[in-house]
Amino acid sequence: MTKGNINVSVENIFPLIKKFLYSDHEIFLRELISNATDATMKLKHLTNIGEAKVEYGNPKIEVKIDKDAKKLHIIDQGLGMTTEEVEKYINEVAFSGAEEFLDKYKDKVDDAGIIGHFGLGFYSAFMVADKVEIITKSFKDEPAAHWTCDGSPEFTLEASDKTERGTEIILHISEGEEEFLEEGRIRELLTKYNKFMPIPIKFGTKEINDPDFTPKTTKDKDGKETTEPHKQITVDNIINNPNPAWTKQPADLEDQDYKDFYRELYPMQFEEPLFNIHLNVDYPFNLTGILYFPKMTNDLNIQKDKIQLYQNQVFVTDNVEGIVPEFLTMLRGVIDSPDIPLNVSRSYLQADGAVKKISSYITRKIADKLKSLFNNNREDFEKKWNDIKIVIEYGMLSEEKFFEKADAFALYPTVDGKYYTFEELTNAIKAKQTDKDDKMVILYASNKDEQHSYIEAAKDKNYEVLLLDSPIVSHLMQKLETTKENISFARVDADHIDNLIKKDDTKISKLSEEEKTKLDELLKEVVPSEKFMVQLEAMDSNAAPFMITQPEFMRRMKEMQQTGGGMFGMGNMPEMYNLVVNTNHELVNDILNTKTRKKQERLINQSLDLARLSQGLLKGEELTNFIKRSYDMIK
Numbered sequence: 001m002t003k004g005n006i007n008v009s010v011e012n013i014f015p016l017i018k019k020f021l022y023s024d025h026e027i028f029l030r031e032l033i034s035n036a037t038d039a040t041m042k043l044k045h046l047t048n049i050g051e052a053k054v055e056y057g058n059p060k061i062e063v064k065i066d067k068d069a070k071k072l073h074i075i076d077q078g079l080g081m082t083t084e085e086v087e088k089y090i091n092e093v094a095f096s097g098a099e100e101f102l103d104k105y106k107d108k109v110d111d112a113g114i115i116g117h118f119g120l121g122f123y124s125a126f127m128v129a130d131k132v133e134i135i136t137k138s139f140k141d142e143p144a145a146h147w148t149c150d151g152s153p154e155f156t157l158e159a160s161d162k163t164e165r166g167t168e169i170i171l172h173i174s175e176g177e178e179e180f181l182e183e184g185r186i187r188e189l190l191t192k193y194n195k196f197m198p199i200p201i202k203f204g205t206k207e208i209n210d211p212d213f214t215p216k217t218t219k220d221k222d223g224k225e226t227t228e229p230h231k232q233i234t235v236d237n238i239i240n241n242p243n244p245a246w247t248k249q250p251a252d253l254e255d256q257d258y259k260d261f262y263r264e265l266y267p268m269q270f271e272e273p274l275f276n277i278h279l280n281v282d283y284p285f286n287l288t289g290i291l292y293f294p295k296m297t298n299d300l301n302i303q304k305d306k307i308q309l310y311q312n313q314v315f316v317t318d319n320v321e322g323i324v325p326e327f328l329t330m331l332r333g334v335i336d337s338p339d340i341p342l343n344v345s346r347s348y349l350q351a352d353g354a355v356k357k358i359s360s361y362i363t364r365k366i367a368d369k370l371k372s373l374f375n376n377n378r379e380d381f382e383k384k385w386n387d388i389k390i391v392i393e394y395g396m397l398s399e400e401k402f403f404e405k406a407d408a409f410a411l412y413p414t415v416d417g418k419y420y421t422f423e424e425l426t427n428a429i430k431a432k433q434t435d436k437d438d439k440m441v442i443l444y445a446s447n448k449d450e451q452h453s454y455i456e457a458a459k460d461k462n463y464e465v466l467l468l469d470s471p472i473v474s475h476l477m478q479k480l481e482t483t484k485e486n487i488s489f490a491r492v493d494a495d496h497i498d499n500l501i502k503k504d505d506t507k508i509s510k511l512s513e514e515e516k517t518k519l520d521e522l523l524k525e526v527v528p529s530e531k532f533m534v535q536l537e538a539m540d541s542n543a544a545p546f547m548i549t550q551p552e553f554m555r556r557m558k559e560m561q562q563t564g565g566g567m568f569g570m571g572n573m574p575e576m577y578n579l580v581v582n583t584n585h586e587l588v589n590d591i592l593n594t595k596t597r598k599k600q601e602r603l604i605n606q607s608l609d610l611a612r613l614s615q616g617l618l619k620g621e622e623l624t625n626f627i628k629r630s631y632d633m634i635k
């Protein structure tokens with residue numbers, strides 16, 4: 001037996017390890033299982049290339065709890081270590097790795113979340129154990145070794161009688177860390193970090209129906225049938241799927257395989273994903289994964305199930321901020337890349353060259369996929385548009401490259417359920433909806449019911465009206481207006497339709513200048529000025545006499561501020577509306593010529609209320625008064 005001292009330069013590393021990464025103690029298990037996996041994969045490689053002349057077989061990794069003795073065992077059937085290798089890899093390499101790690105991060109305890117992603121390696125075992133043993137037998141024809149260390153720099157190394165190839169790590173769980181002796185807790189960790197690791201991981205056993213046994217059915221003398229009970233057998237409880245879908249070739253997978261894998265990733269999700277994108281690249285960086293478009297709601301905050309980041313099938317995190325573009329964090333699925341540096345802060349990550357390339361690769365793949373879905377089955381794409389538009393619109397706003405590509409598949413639906421691309425739209429409306437200043441006006445509504453009368457007015461003129469209702473669409477319109485030539489968006493209720501698309505300036509008013517001044521004064525006395533700006537317009541005599549509008553600019557700025565951005569202070573502005581009064585309408589003429597002031601006021605109030613009613617603005621006491629007044633007028 002050898003006794004020795006681990007070469008300590010950080011004064012006693014063990015207390016440090018224990019104190020360190022307090023919130024991340026659980027990662028020790030991921031580290032040890034990663035090592036066991038590495039050891040098994042290495043053996044596979046050596047047997048493949050003929051360097052290890054042993055049978056590779058069907059190795060597995062076993063995790064075992066010995067609650068009474070307060071021990072946790074991690075056993076693998078990998079390549080094992082000789083005594084010299086333990087000296088080298090555990091006493092020197094692992095130690096110096098851990099030491100270097102601690103040296104680098106000891107001042108960053110606040111960043112524990114980040115540090116946890118980066119392995120502290122074998123020595124993380126001392127975060128939860130006060131004594132650790134390694135019993136290991138190399139695939140080489142050499143005696144097994146038994147290493148013990150009690151959390152001081154001293155260790156012992158002696159021969160062991162272990163005969164099977166592989167390594168067993170025994171953790172003597174320290175006081176205060178007993179949670180790691182609970183079956184439920186260990187199962188939780190294994191499912192969190194190791195659900196898709198490449199080597200089967202056994203945790204206990206389970207009873208299943210024996211597949212080789214067919215229960216016999218017998219008839220008694222009355223003809224009653226009885227079937228004997230199914231034979232049960234005990235099998236290993238394997239907690240992982242060593243061959244998850246993303247590690248396979250897209251050509252080997254059916255649609256159903258992708259759906260099944262989605263269910264495996266998110267067992268609590270009952271809705272099917274809309275479609276998926278298989279990522280698979282090995283140059284200039286290594287990245288595999290499957291991303292899913294789930295059904296999106298218009299509420300940007302409730303997308304819960306997140307994209308999971310793996311490195312070589314080991315779960316790292318479900319916070320992919322900085323790795324995938326922000327608009328894609330609404331998607332679900334898996335990304336696996338060993339090329340993402342995780343031992344750095346998020347802001348550094350965003351500046352990292354490799355990560356930038358990965359991020360733009362993912363964006364490009366998503367754009368390509370959307371384009372091919374659009375080209376291959378436009379009808380289906382249109383059906384899904386409502387559920388995916390939020391991601392696409394968000395992407396168009398936040399990523400210039402995506403904005404350019406999205407021109408080919410971003411859709412603009414009309415209130416009648418027709419879907420245009422931007423180009424198709426402009427071709428369709430160019431002739432009719434270009435105003436006298438040569439500007440093309442794109443009309444839209446945000447709610448078919450609330451803006452019904454305005455939509456009808458626009459349709460009467462043979463104009464197309466889009467239905468744009470996602471929460472960030474005002475930002476997108478702003479962007480389109482500044483990117484495309486000579487277009488502007490106007491919501492149908494932003495003004496009278498003749499004012500939204502002005503064809504010519506000359507409008508003949510039936511009222512004289514004198515009468516107009518009189519009307520203007522009268523209206524201003526009756527209509528509450530803190531809510532409405534009176535605006536006299538000489539319009540078609542068939543157009544509504546009174547109409548309430550909200551100027552496009554003001555409304556849009558308010559909307560934009562509610563969803564971030566826009567003009568400072570606009571969000572707090574009171575609701576202001578224009579009251580457009582059609583001076584060519586008969587009713588307006590009647591108001592002006594009515595004899596008593598009381599009757600004039602009644603007509604104005606009634607007309608104003610009708611205009612409010614058609615905008616959905618008449619509520620509460622004002623609505624009650626309106627109804628009372630209406631009955632008075634008809635009786």
Ligand code: ADP
Nearest residue numbers: 035036039080081089090094097121122123167
């Ligand atoms: P890393 O895994 O990053 O190399 P670790 O501290 O986790 O660092 O492990 C140090 C070394 O110890 C490994 O590189 C490996 O050589 C050896 N080792 C650890 N666990 C095992 C194991 N289960 N089987 C064989 N070798 C192991």
Ligand code: MG
Nearest residue numbers: 034035121122
């Ligand atoms: Mg390791």
